[in-house]
Amino acid sequence: MNELDQRIVHALAEDARRSYADIGAEVGLSAPAVKRRVDRLRAEGAITGFTVRVDPAALGWETEGFIELFCRRNTSPDSIHRGLSRYPEVASASTVTGEADAIVQVFASDMRHFERVLERIAGEPFVERTKSVLVLSPLLRRFSSGSPG
Amino acid sequence: MNELDQRIVHALAEDARRSYADIGAEVGLSAPAVKRRVDRLRAEGAITGFTVRVDPAALGWETEGFIELFCRRNTSPDSIHRGLSRYPEVASASTVTGEADAIVQVFASDMRHFERVLERIAGEPFVERTKSVLVLSPLLRRFSSGSPG
DNA sequence: GATGAAACTCCATAATT
DNA sequence: AATTATGGAGTTTCATC
Numbered sequence: 001m002n003e004l005d006q007r008i009v010h011a012l013a014e015d016a017r018r019s020y021a022d023i024g025a026e027v028g029l030s031a032p033a034v035k036r037r038v039d040r041l042r043a044e045g046a047i048t049g050f051t052v053r054v055d056p057a058a059l060g061w062e063t064e065g066f067i068e069l070f071c072r073r074n075t076s077p078d079s080i081h082r083g084l085s086r087y088p089e090v091a092s093a094s095t096v097t098g099e100a101d102a103i104v105q106v107f108a109s110d111m112r113h114f115e116r117v118l119e120r121i122a123g124e125p126f127v128e129r130t131k132s133v134l135v136l137s138p139l140l141r142r143f144s145s146g147s148p149g
Numbered sequence: 150m151n152e153l154d155q156r157i158v159h160a161l162a163e164d165a166r167r168s169y170a171d172i173g174a175e176v177g178l179s180a181p182a183v184k185r186r187v188d189r190l191r192a193e194g195a196i197t198g199f200t201v202r203v204d205p206a207a208l209g210w211e212t213e214g215f216i217e218l219f220c221r222r223n224t225s226p227d228s229i230h231r232g233l234s235r236y237p238e239v240a241s242a243s244t245v246t247g248e249a250d251a252i253v254q255v256f257a258s259d260m261r262h263f264e265r266v267l268e269r270i271a272g273e274p275f276v277e278r279t280k281s282v283l284v285l286s287p288l289l290r291r292f293s294s295g296s297p298g
Numbered sequence: 299g300a301t302g303a304a305a306c307t308c309c310a311t312a313a314t315t
Numbered sequence: 316a317a318t319t320a321t322g323g324a325g326t327t328t329c330a331t332c
Contacts, residue, residue, distance in 0.1 A: 009201060012200070013201050017199045021324070022324095031324080032302070032327085047201055048203065048204050049163070049164060049165075049202040050166045050200070051202050052161035054196055058193065065245075080288060085289060091291045092289055093287075094285070094286060094287045095285040096214075096283060098282040133245040133247040133249070135244070135245055138242075139226060140233060140239060140242040143203065168309055170308085170310090179317055179318080299332105300332090301331080302331080304328085306325100306326085307327095309322105309325080310321100310324080311322085312321090313318105315316105315318075
């Protein structure tokens with residue numbers, strides 16, 4: 001991935017529906033040349049897809065928070081993944097170093113909804129206890145990664 | 150935002166470069182009808198843009214972590230935002246309830262890079278101390294939100 | 299190897315019904 | 316909201332460097 005590829009990815013990060021001709025004019029390539037590079041980046045896995053950026057608040061998901069998970073001994077990352085993927089409210093989850101075993105980002109419609117999700121997650125068999133914080137202001141959200149699943 | 154809008158957003162979330170005709174065929178609308186709804190959702194702020202989904206690892210951003218920020222008294226969310234937006238490594242940042250004042254998500258090329266970023270952020274005038282964890286496995290990443298800034 | 303030009307197909311978009 | 320019409324975009328082909 002060279003500098004030209006990076007500029008193309010950067011352009012797509014700002015507006016994924018921009019035309020290849022438009023991007024080409026910016027980086028100094030023809031439309032087919034841009035498309036070929038995008039196709040290659042997709043094939044290589046550097047680009048995993050294109051998605052829409054939504055405003056959670058505008059969709060009625062006004063309450064956001066992070067839940068730290070303290071799991072039972074011998075809980076595999078895979079079982080955490082399987083347990084959490086059933087919740088549509090879970091936006092992201094990662095196993096982490098430190099005291100907690102995982103950090104889970106949750107979007108809920110309101111506080112009651114958040115509390116309900118928190119209680120259900122805390123009640124999962126692999127979860128021993130949780131510690132959660134609420135987001136006050138989302139200051140910055142820059143890019144998207146990973147798969148849609 | 151009714152059920153039809155949600156299905157359109159869902160389709161765009163999976164592939165933001167799909168044609169309106171294609172999406173229309175799925176939800177039972179003509180291409181112009183889909184476009185009108187997308188335009189309206191953008192005007193209303195429910196859709197804030199379209200972006201590319203990248204694989205951080207494929208781009209060489211192999212190291213991910215969360216940094217909790219404990220700020221000086223009277224630090225405004227806006228000054229945190231201004232301070233952090235200069236770091237390309239910062240993917241997201243939010244002010245939160247609890248002991249810490251903000252949670253910052255950082256992508257770095259490797260551990261040395263992460264450490265360098267951490268030290269620079271910890272050295273920001275509004276930062277009193279930090280507490281950080283490293284991501285072991287990203288289990289789930291579901292959707293994108295907010296503005297590119 | 300990667301590129302640009304051309305050709306062809308399909309899409310986006312505006313106007314009309 | 317569907318249909319129609321048109322300018323523009325996506326995509327393939329091919330010649331070129």
